[in-house]
Amino acid sequence: MLGVPVTGLDDDFFALGGDSLKAAEMMAQARKVFGVSAGDVRGLTRRLLRDPSLRGFSAAVQEARTGRLDTGASAGRTDFAHEAAVGVPVRTGTGAAPRWRHPRSVLLTGATGFLGVHLLRELLADPGTRVHCLVRAAGTDHARDRVVSTARRYGAGPLDLDRVVPLAGDLAQPELGLSPVVFAELARTVDVIHHAGAQVNFIYPYEDLRAANVAGTRELIRLAGLSRGVPLHYISSTAVLAGMGAAGVRAVTEDTPLDHADQLGLGYIETKYVAEQMLRGAARAGLPVTIYRPLDVAGDHRTGAWNTATEVCALIRFITDSGLAPDIDLPLDLVPADLCAAAVRHIATHQVAGGHTYHLASPRRAGLTALADRLRRHGYPVTPIPYRAWVDELLRRAVQDPAQPMAPFVPLFVDQCGPAGLTVAETYLGHVFPAYTRTRADQALAGSGVVFPPVDAALLDLHLGRLIQDGYLPAPARRGRVEGRGLWPPAGSRTGSRSGPIRR
Numbered sequence: 001m002l003g004v005p006v007t008g009l010d011d012d013f014f015a016l017g018g019d020s021l022k023a024a025e026m027m028a029q030a031r032k033v034f035g036v037s038a039g040d041v042r043g044l045t046r047r048l049l050r051d052p053s054l055r056g057f058s059a060a061v062q063e064a065r066t067g068r069l070d071t072g073a074s075a076g077r078t079d080f081a082h083e084a085a086v087g088v089p090v091r092t093g094t095g096a097a098p099r100w101r102h103p104r105s106v107l108l109t110g111a112t113g114f115l116g117v118h119l120l121r122e123l124l125a126d127p128g129t130r131v132h133c134l135v136r137a138a139g140t141d142h143a144r145d146r147v148v149s150t151a152r153r154y155g156a157g158p159l160d161l162d163r164v165v166p167l168a169g170d171l172a173q174p175e176l177g178l179s180p181v182v183f184a185e186l187a188r189t190v191d192v193i194h195h196a197g198a199q200v201n202f203i204y205p206y207e208d209l210r211a212a213n214v215a216g217t218r219e220l221i222r223l224a225g226l227s228r229g230v231p232l233h234y235i236s237s238t239a240v241l242a243g244m245g246a247a248g249v250r251a252v253t254e255d256t257p258l259d260h261a262d263q264l265g266l267g268y269i270e271t272k273y274v275a276e277q278m279l280r281g282a283a284r285a286g287l288p289v290t291i292y293r294p295l296d297v298a299g300d301h302r303t304g305a306w307n308t309a310t311e312v313c314a315l316i317r318f319i320t321d322s323g324l325a326p327d328i329d330l331p332l333d334l335v336p337a338d339l340c341a342a343a344v345r346h347i348a349t350h351q352v353a354g355g356h357t358y359h360l361a362s363p364r365r366a367g368l369t370a371l372a373d374r375l376r377r378h379g380y381p382v383t384p385i386p387y388r389a390w391v392d393e394l395l396r397r398a399v400q401d402p403a404q405p406m407a408p409f410v411p412l413f414v415d416q417c418g419p420a421g422l423t424v425a426e427t428y429l430g431h432v433f434p435a436y437t438r439t440r441a442d443q444a445l446a447g448s449g450v451v452f453p454p455v456d457a458a459l460l461d462l463h464l465g466r467l468i469q470d471g472y473l474p475a476p477a478r479r480g481r482v483e484g485r486g487l488w489p490p491a492g493s494r495t496g497s498r499s500g501p502i503r504r
Helices: 020-034 038-050 054-065 114-123 140-153 180-189 206-224 238-246 267-284 311-322 337-350 368-377 387-400 407-413 439-445 457-469
Strands: 105-109 130-135 164-168 192-195 232-235 289-293 296-298 324-326 334-336 354-359 383-385
Touching: 020 038, 020 054, 020 387, 020 407, 038 054, 038 407, 105 114, 105 206, 114 130, 114 140, 114 337, 130 140, 140 164, 180 206, 192 206, 192 337, 206 232, 206 267, 232 267, 232 337, 238 267, 267 289, 267 354, 289 337, 296 337, 311 324, 311 368, 311 387, 311 407, 311 457, 324 368, 324 387, 334 337, 334 457, 337 439, 354 439, 368 457, 383 387, 387 407
Parallel strands: 105 130, 105 192, 130 164, 192 232, 232 289, 289 354, 296 334, 324 383
Antiparallel strands: none
16 A cells, blocks of 8 residues: 555665654444454554554554453543643733734644645735744745645645745644744744644544644744743634533533533544643633634635635535435635634734634534535435434445545444544534524624634535636536536626625
C-alpha cells in the first residue's frame, strides 16, 4: 500500500511514508483481508501509534482476530481538568498595546486548512495587514507553496503573497517550532492571533492529538501573554457540546459552561474541549480571548467549492453510491466557509475579546431527509432504511471497498464512546445533541452584512451541484428537475452564479 519495499519486521510504518490518511486506509484493508471487527479499528490504530513496526502491527491484528486486543486504553482515563490547566504565565499591559481593531500584523495558524485559507483571504482584505502564517513545512519556500496550493485547491486565491509571511514551524513543538528570536518578535509585534490550526483525525486517541491541539494552544497562550496581552481568537467546534447531550442536557446557550467530557469519546473533539477550557482559564488570568464554534463548515456560498475530506461529504457519497439513506433525525448545520471567515474577522475587529463564545450557526437547519430529497431531485435513487440496517450495509460495503470515502469513518458508527452507551454518530442525532442558541453571534453580526443562509434547497443544491461538477459524486443516471430551475446545472450556467446571502 505504501509503494515502497518492506525489508524487515521492525520497519516503521510512518518512517516508510505512512501518515494518518494511509493509516485509515490500512485499517480498512485490515478489516477486509483479516476479518478484523470494525469495533477494533480504533484500538488497532492506538496500537499502531504505540508501535508502528510491522512486527507490532502484525501482533495487534492477530490479537484483534482472536478477541484479545489490548490497546492499553484502560490503564487510565484522561484527567481533562488537569489537562486544561493553563500552565504558562499571562502578562499584559507592557509594550505597545495591540491594535486589534485595525491590525497591521496578524499571526494565523491553519492557513493550509479549508477554513483557515478562507480566513487568510479575509484577513488580507485589509490592504494594510500582513499575515504571518504558521505552517508545518521544511522551510519558508515550502510553507509558502503549501499555502498557495491550498488556496488554489479550495478556490480561495489568488492571494497577495507580498503580505503573506510564511513561518515554517509546528504546533506540536515548543515555541511552535520557531526560534526563540522569532517567537519573541511575534509576541512583541503582532496585533492579533487567529488560531484555526489543528491535527484533525477522527480515529486517533486524545493522547496522540494532544501535542498539536492542546500543547500548541498552550504555546499560543504563552506567546500572547508574554507581555502585551495579544487577543487570541480560537476556532473550536459546536461538537464539544456532544457530551452534554449524551448526559441529558437538552439546551445550551453561548454562556453555558462546558461539561461531560467523559461522554465525548472522540480524541479530536476532546482536544477541542480541553483547548477551550484552557483558553477560558487564560481569559480569567487577563488574556483577551474569543472562541468561535461552527459545526460543519461547508463550501463557499457563491461557488460551493467544498473540502471533500469531511465526514459530511463522505456521507453524501455513500448515499449516492449505495442508494440508501439512514432514516434518522440528523440535523445539518452547514455554514459556508467564506461567510464563517468573514464573521470571525468582523467579530474580532468589532468586539472586545472578553472570553466570550460565539455559535456560528445557520438560522435554520435541515434534516438528513431534506438532503436525501435533494439527491433524488438530482436524479439519484435514494431509499430510506432503518438506521441499524443502514449501518450493517455501511459495514458490508466498507469491507468490500476499503477505498470508499466512508470507510475511515466506520468506527464512529460502531464504537460506544461513553457511559451513555452511544456511538459517536448517535450523539449527533437531533434527540440527543442539545439545542444551541446563537444570540451573541447574531448581535455581534447585526449590520455587518455577514448573513448565514438557511440550510434550504438552494444551499443544498449548490453544494450537490459542485460535488457533481468536480466529479466527487458519480453523475446521476438521469438529471432531475431542481425547484423549477430545470436541469442541474442549467444550460450555459456556472455553478457559482447562484444568488443568495452575500457579504455586503
